[in-house]
Amino acid sequence: MQYTKRDWRNRNRIKTSQGLQWITVPVQVKGRFHQKIRETLIDGTDWAKAHWRALEFNYSAAAHFAEIADWLAPIYLEEQHTNLSLLNRRLLNAICSYLGISTRLANSWDYELADGKTERLANLCQQAAATEYVSGPSARSYVDERVFDELSIRVTWFDYDGYRDYKQLWGGFEPAVSILDLLFNVGAEAPDYLRYCRQ
Structure with missing residues (x-):
């Protein structure tokens, strides 16, 4: 990539x-x-x-x-x-x-990848035996979900604005920050907050 x-x-x-x-x-x-x-x-x-x-x-x-x-x-x-x-x-x-x-985490360079952004991602998922592709919202501009559908791979979009508020330092809640902010503020409870981000 x-x-x-x-x-x-x-x-x-x-x-x-x-x-x-x-x-x-x-x-x-x-x-x-x-x-x-x-x-x-x-x-x-x-x-x-x-x-x-x-x-x-x-x-x-x-x-x-x-x-x-x-x-x-x-x-x-x-x-x-x-x-x-x-x-x-x-x-x-x-x-x-x-x-x-x-x-299990893997490197994309360990796979044979197709040409084209969507095809490359879908092919990577297929080779990894994935049943779901999770991506941030900016990929919506170039990902063709039909390519994933043809391979029976579900596409799920992460919505970073969908965070459940948590107590942060420095004023009101701001969702558009590093995961380190979440970890420093809520510690091991972080997964409870991350679950609210899927659309």
Whole structure:
């Protein structure tokens, strides 16, 4: 799959006293117009400490900060990350482990993929013996659900505005933030909130 700029693969938002703030992992993109996500390299190392300082500054008063920091801080402060896909997988594995999610995770590059965005996704699901494809709302603009229907694969759209409100720091509820906000604020109860996001 191709890396795309200004996407969620290398950035997300956190809630601060000043409003929403992007935290971005800098990546090497100059002259790499058609690089695959798995080939995307992280540019530098200072970002990790800066991210952790931002998380600590804005969430240290959250109810579950210390509990989450026990396993999250070492990822930022002790590990060295040079590849965006491997960093994202590391974070995903840690979050899934904390939440007790045992779903088997696989890499798209381990599969033979068809051409075309929808065909590629549907083919990937078919090879993985998936019965359901879950996606964020922005994919609606290019996913042709009929391709999935032909393979008897159900398409489910995640609605990020469908979150059940939870107590956040810094004013009213804001759903468009990183899962880290949810974890810092509600801890192990996070799955109870995530269930409300499917349409």
